[in-house]
Amino acid sequence: MLTRPSPVSVPAAEQRWVDTVAELAPGFAATVAADDAAARLPIDHLQTLHASGLDAAFLPVEHGGEGLSYATLGTIVRTLAASHPAVATVWLMHIGAAHALVTLSAPEEAAFFAAELRAGRRFANALSEPAGGNHFLASQQDADPAGEDWTLTGRKLFVSGSEAATHLFLNARVDGGPAFFGVTLDDTVTFPPIDETMGMRATRSRSMVFEKTPLRRARLCAPPAPDYANLITVGFAFLSVGIAQAALDALRDTANKSKGGTTLADVQWVRQETGMMWAEVEATRLMAERTTWLADQRSPEAMLAATETKMLANEVAKRAAALAVRVGGGGGYLLASPIQRIFRDAQAGALMAYSVPFSQEVVGGWVLQTV
Secondary structure, three states: OOOOOOOOOOOHHHHHHHHHHHHHHHHHHOOHHHHHHHOOOOHHHHHHHHHOOHHHHOOOHHHOOOOOOHHHHHHHHHHHHHHOHHHHHHHHHHHHHHHHHHHHOOHHHHHHHHHHHHOOOOEEEEOOOOOOOOOOOOOOOEOEEEOOEEEEEEEEEEEOOHHHOOEEEEEEEEOOEEEEEEEEOOOOEEOOOOOOOOOOHHHOOEEEEEEEEEEOHHHEOOOOOOOOOOHHHHHHHHHHHHHHHHHHHHHHHHHOOOEOOEOHHHOHHHHHHHHHHHHHHHHHHHHHHHHHHHHHOOOOOHHHHHHHHHHHHHHHHHHHHHHHHHHHHHHHOOOOOHHHHHHHHHOHHHHOOOOHHHHHHHHHHHHHOOO
């Protein structure tokens, strides 16, 4: 897709990681349709990203990583999402969970989780709950005391990549308040039959059941610092921006197919609506990149900006995909067309917490707040 230079750039020392992902992306794109149709977790692609050294590079320097910037994170997520949204989503959840555990755990446990990430173990977020809704950070499930530790009996929902995970970043309610733990999967954790989703099928997002699962006090995470920006929260918007870019690419390819010597790219309404849609996608990308700049500056404003940007990006992706369907016509409606998959994948972001309606209310409240 056509893009303009951005005032937010990837640090020169980190450009090689962006280049690495750009080289791998076409191979990921080659399987996206088959992975979607089979609802198959693209574990081979995720292992390829690990083998490249990318996962370890996101670790803090004191844990053997490079402490890669949020600017690099955003560019990588956007590139992956444009080629294979499920790879982008599962990888973001994986690296976000691992980074949170390494950053928020006590030193000995932080070193353990960092070593596990370097060794290729997989991580997942187990935060969403049946009664939680958008308040996924405030668990509604009480942990039961067990000596100095606790256990959890309950259920988590939409845990992407959980089938391949060894460790979870998991929350529960302890003494009436939110608490976050590192949890290693064992035989107290089971998977009920999967409820397959309409879009993002290859993420294999599914429920997990916990039956007296140990929550060790040693693995209780500390509260994040006010200037800590969660990788997943910052990266969310880039998932939708990448999908929107894929929608415009598919639209362009369809519009430039010759039909009797003419193309839809020559039709006035197609040009007009494509022009406005491109501007919306570019504006959203710049807004998302501003969020990474704030996060790299360790600004407390980063998390607020991430909420605003996710809200916009989710809706822009849906509009871009809907326009691709209109331009694609009957051909775009066929299962053989990438447009129909992109359209389905585009719906997912708006449903992920914080959902668009919830974010609209929150952001609207900020705007209307009396000073």
